[in-house]
Amino acid sequence: MAKVFIYPATSLVLSDLVERWGHEPLGAALAIRERIQTASLDSPPLQMTPEEPKKGLKWAAVEVPAGVRGRMALYGPMIEEADAAIIINDADLAFGCMGCSRTNELVMYLLRKRTDIPLLDIKYPSSEEEGIAFVASIKEFLAALGGGEDA
Amino acid sequence: MKEQPVRIAQLSCGPEHSGVQKEIYDAAAMVNAEMFFPDVTLADIRRSYDEFGLEARSGDLKLAIARAMALVEGSVEADAVFIATCFRCSEAAIVRNELRRYIHENSDLPVVSYSFTERTTSGTLLTRMEALTTIARRRALLAREKQVGTTLGVDSGSSTTKAVVMQDNEIIGTGWTPTIEVIKSAETAMESAFSEAGLKIGDMEAIGTTGYGRFLVGKNIGADLIQEELTVNSKGAVYLADRQHGEATVIDIGGMDNKAISVQDGIPGTFTMGGICAGASGRFLEMTAKRIGVDITELGAIAMKGNSKEVPMNSYCIVFGTQSLVNALAEGHSKEDVAAAACRSVAEQVFEQQLQEVDIKEPVIMVGGTSLIEGLVKEMGMLLQTDIVVPHHSQYIGSVGSALLSSGFIRGE
Amino acid sequence: MTNKMAPPPLYSGTVTKYVFIDSPNVNPQTLAIRAYEISKGIMIKETCFGLQVTGKPDEVKELIRELRKVDPAHIFVKDRGFPPGDPRRCRANLGGARPGYYGHEFESRILRYISRGLEETASRTVTVNKFEKTKMDEGKLPLEKLLEIIENEED
Numbered sequence: 001m002a003k004v005f006i007y008p009a010t011s012l013v014l015s016d017l018v019e020r021w022g023h024e025p026l027g028a029a030l031a032i033r034e035r036i037q038t039a040s041l042d043s044p045p046l047q048m049t050p051e052e053p054k055k056g057l058k059w060a061a062v063e064v065p066a067g068v069r070g071r072m073a074l075y076g077p078m079i080e081e082a083d084a085a086i087i088i089n090d091a092d093l094a095f096g097c098m099g100c101s102r103t104n105e106l107v108m109y110l111l112r113k114r115t116d117i118p119l120l121d122i123k124y125p126s127s128e129e130e131g132i133a134f135v136a137s138i139k140e141f142l143a144a145l146g147g148g149e150d151a
Numbered sequence: 152m153k154e155q156p157v158r159i160a161q162l163s164c165g166p167e168h169s170g171v172q173k174e175i176y177d178a179a180a181m182v183n184a185e186m187f188f189p190d191v192t193l194a195d196i197r198r199s200y201d202e203f204g205l206e207a208r209s210g211d212l213k214l215a216i217a218r219a220m221a222l223v224e225g226s227v228e229a230d231a232v233f234i235a236t237c238f239r240c241s242e243a244a245i246v247r248n249e250l251r252r253y254i255h256e257n258s259d260l261p262v263v264s265y266s267f268t269e270r271t272t273s274g275t276l277l278t279r280m281e282a283l284t285t286i287a288r289r290r291a292l293l294a295r296e297k298q299v300g301t302t303l304g305v306d307s308g309s310s311t312t313k314a315v316v317m318q319d320n321e322i323i324g325t326g327w328t329p330t331i332e333v334i335k336s337a338e339t340a341m342e343s344a345f346s347e348a349g350l351k352i353g354d355m356e357a358i359g360t361t362g363y364g365r366f367l368v369g370k371n372i373g374a375d376l377i378q379e380e381l382t383v384n385s386k387g388a389v390y391l392a393d394r395q396h397g398e399a400t401v402i403d404i405g406g407m408d409n410k411a412i413s414v415q416d417g418i419p420g421t422f423t424m425g426g427i428c429a430g431a432s433g434r435f436l437e438m439t440a441k442r443i444g445v446d447i448t449e450l451g452a453i454a455m456k457g458n459s460k461e462v463p464m465n466s467y468c469i470v471f472g473t474q475s476l477v478n479a480l481a482e483g484h485s486k487e488d489v490a491a492a493a494c495r496s497v498a499e500q501v502f503e504q505q506l507q508e509v510d511i512k513e514p515v516i517m518v519g520g521t522s523l524i525e526g527l528v529k530e531m532g533m534l535l536q537t538d539i540v541v542p543h544h545s546q547y548i549g550s551v552g553s554a555l556l557s558s559g560f561i562r563g564e
Numbered sequence: 565m566t567n568k569m570a571p572p573p574l575y576s577g578t579v580t581k582y583v584f585i586d587s588p589n590v591n592p593q594t595l596a597i598r599a600y601e602i603s604k605g606i607m608i609k610e611t612c613f614g615l616q617v618t619g620k621p622d623e624v625k626e627l628i629r630e631l632r633k634v635d636p637a638h639i640f641v642k643d644r645g646f647p648p649g650d651p652r653r654c655r656a657n658l659g660g661a662r663p664g665y666y667g668h669e670f671e672s673r674i675l676r677y678i679s680r681g682l683e684e685t686a687s688r689t690v691t692v693n694k695f696e697k698t699k700m701d702e703g704k705l706p707l708e709k710l711l712e713i714i715e716n717e718e719d
Binding site: 008010011012013015016017019020025027028029030031032033035036037039044045046089090093094095096097098099121122123124125126127128130131132133134135136137139140 | 578668690
């Protein structure tokens, strides 16, 4: 089972396909779950405290806005942990954890810079034909990672 | 019975991920307000994006645009609007400014915009939230145009404490003293005002307080109205300048922070409050006066005789800025030129950092103690290319506003 | 406001998943009935799009495995950070939808294409030539070609 970073990190489709074919999707939900299940934090709604933008300094300099650094505290560790990544490139309508374009640009770049892991660059399908190509590309990519559990 | 909370619509990008959302909630709760996120659909987001025409890339900014349009079009109701985006994000700054302008021009909702860092606290946001709720909750009170009866207004500011006694729409007593101990300074200022008016505190039919020490002083003297300085000063400014109707811009360069308020019929529409750096405050002018060996009250007249462009100012920082002035004196520049350069530096900084966040509508009214420094008013006028109005008693603006508004609390009024 | 936003029970050690159903044959109610049959103490919440399920990771995994069998090409599953009804993310408290909702709304429009893809790839191996993003310099006229056109125009 491989850990596959999904972009957009909030994508239903990618989360589903990765899990369906026996791998673990690394997305926003995991990072948020970890925080809201941590007792003693009191920073609703996401339990992200002002400490998070400081943690984000590892991936973005101090002159980068707090919202970018805070989001990088969510994604940075998962980017480093990932065994593979899938990027849907035209994710223009993504919000919340994926609502900042500057963060998103940095996340994609850091994923592409990880030349040691396989990466699939893809786009959203807009027809049945493209739907088939989309699913087939992902299936093929995930199969090549090996070790997929039968979900 | 507890008042209904004021509903403040939040348009934002970033606070949840910067650890600031809780601070926003807390500040709102302190003034009995409630933040909410206007409900829109994905179809609204797409339509608003195309109609508004500002092609922001970030999803949360697209969402903010759709929410702003829902407020202006009336599909979502709110009492006030709070726009917040990350400090140092240029994309968000463009959207923030344009949304603020759009809401201000197309609705009567009070708006405040703010750019936060992870260090922003609820304390920083409190005065802004308080002003938003005051405007939403007390429109009837803010509509008052005449002072009636006998009332007292006390402005407990960070540098000075001012008191004014008013009777039948006239100022009959004033008092002024540097703020040392909040309550004692208030007592000193009140004593002067009472003695000039020939009255005592028992003669006051209503009392209002404003400024940093408003809660402490207000509680101590049993004030009827305790209100932040943004709404009080706007009201005081248009009242004294006799511009109670139509548009106006109020600028108040204070000892610790500066206020720029865009006013419509005496009620703030948009405003900013700032001053992270003392180099943009009255303090810098005090230091300049001390350095060139004159009293602060003389600085303005001296600056009027100088040419601000003669002295290069390389920094807005109060430390390095003062250094520039010292260097200029050492190089043989006149104290007149140095005084003028200091005034220009403060005016430029307020212009660059704050006046960009409100729309400058004439007349521009300058108030507060610094409005008596003619050199500063002149430099600001040159930057804004307008003749700035400085009303009589402009240094007592908060006290006058408080005395005026508190007369709404006189029994039978 | 502060009280309303106070942290709820933490559901520590649990996972929550969205189960979306986008099927001509199975509606959310039918899916819910099937889920209750096999739930074994997993918390199930019915929604307009399907279900939210909360429980221990292994139990949820097993439940999902069974649920997918109901209509494999039309059921989609995704992790959720919050447990259902969490006041920090509840629509009633926020006044509007949580931001993630719009992302789901956007992707739900393309689910039919994904379903088609799943059906097609279930039975056979589909060979895909290329389904990548468009590169920035793609589709531009090569310089030689441009010169050729200009020369022809001049003739």
